Amino acid sequence: MKKEKERVIGFCCNECAYAAADLAGQLGMKYPVNVRIIRTPCSGTTDPLWVLDGLAQGAKGVFVSGCLPDQCHYGDGNVHMEESVVFLRTLLKAIGINPKHIISYLNSAGMPEAFANSTSDFVKDVLSLPTLPDIKSEVKSADKRERFLEILTAYAKATGKIDKLDEKPIPREGFGMITVDEDKCVSCGSCGYLCETDAITKQETKKHRKMYYAHYLCTGCEACVRACPTEAITVNKEIHLKPFLAKENNQFSGSQLVTCSNCADKFATVAILEKIEDQFELIDSEIISLCPACRRDVIGEDFVNLSRYLEAANIKSEEEAK
Numbered sequence: 001m002k003k004e005k006e007r008v009i010g011f012c013c014n015e016c017a018y019a020a021a022d023l024a025g026q027l028g029m030k031y032p033v034n035v036r037i038i039r040t041p042c043s044g045t046t047d048p049l050w051v052l053d054g055l056a057q058g059a060k061g062v063f064v065s066g067c068l069p070d071q072c073h074y075g076d077g078n079v080h081m082e083e084s085v086v087f088l089r090t091l092l093k094a095i096g097i098n099p100k101h102i103i104s105y106l107n108s109a110g111m112p113e114a115f116a117n118s119t120s121d122f123v124k125d126v127l128s129l130p131t132l133p134d135i136k137s138e139v140k141s142a143d144k145r146e147r148f149l150e151i152l153t154a155y156a157k158a159t160g161k162i163d164k165l166d167e168k169p170i171p172r173e174g175f176g177m178i179t180v181d182e183d184k185c186v187s188c189g190s191c192g193y194l195c196e197t198d199a200i201t202k203q204e205t206k207k208h209r210k211m212y213y214a215h216y217l218c219t220g221c222e223a224c225v226r227a228c229p230t231e232a233i234t235v236n237k238e239i240h241l242k243p244f245l246a247k248e249n250n251q252f253s254g255s256q257l258v259t260c261s262n263c264a265d266k267f268a269t270v271a272i273l274e275k276i277e278d279q280f281e282l283i284d285s286e287i288i289s290l291c292p293a294c295r296r297d298v299i300g301e302d303f304v305n306l307s308r309y310l311e312a313a314n315i316k317s318e319e320e321a322k
Helices: 017-026 048-056 077-094 112-127 144-159 190-194 223-227 241-246 270-279 292-299 308-312
Strands: 008-013 035-040 061-066 102-106 177-180 200-204 208-213 233-236 250-259 266-269
Touching: 008 017, 008 048, 008 112, 017 035, 017 061, 017 112, 048 061, 048 077, 048 144, 061 077, 061 112, 077 102, 102 112, 144 241, 177 250, 190 200, 190 223, 223 233, 250 270, 266 270
Parallel strands: 008 035, 008 061, 061 102
Antiparallel strands: 177 233, 200 208, 208 250, 250 266
């Protein structure tokens, strides 16, 4: 048997699945020798990247095993684990890889025979599947998100799916896709200030500010939603494979910059001032055209920020955004 090429990896929770595997060994129950078991505190702690990386590094298949329903020692770790496996199988199918290379099953510590049988059946099934594309040399990054992307991209290219990706979104915590209401967005940049992954960034010239979004960097944390003073942003926690794998950085908003009529510093966008003028019809236009520093000198501290829009443009922390 070519064990190296037929290796199967199993992530087993310490409390139940690993205990069942250990008991199976003590009782002399057999399952294939090419299985390599990795003990985890809880099946729910199994990172989806570990599973994908196992396949990318040459494993024929990967299984994750946890506690029985309603018996997880950490509450609902087994539920999260099964959701992760469903997510991974959906991803594999979308990029042209047979999802049967990954599976999950549940055991208790007192079910050694069931563990041995389930593992044997899985190994038998995956050994009958076509050999996975060899992508090991294309997976190099030590960064978690980048490595995840490299694996998916390499498989999609190897299967010829890279230009035929399904547009249907795949739900998943830890990822996000924003939607921006262009009629509400004023390009204030508040969302970019609070984005810790640089999924939202701004680019400025002497006259314009443009806002950009990179889906592959988004974690769906919703900091941008909390920061937005006009409630223009919504976030769906899901992956859209085409822009995700393409690492697209798309413009979602833009507006001309306004300079202070006194000091000539850039302090807002045209869209921001239009919002202010709509809500503060009685305010002198000369005051609106001043930056906060000059406004303080002219009319005093109480009138520095004419509205939440100018205030939002200077957000420094998430706590201020709240």
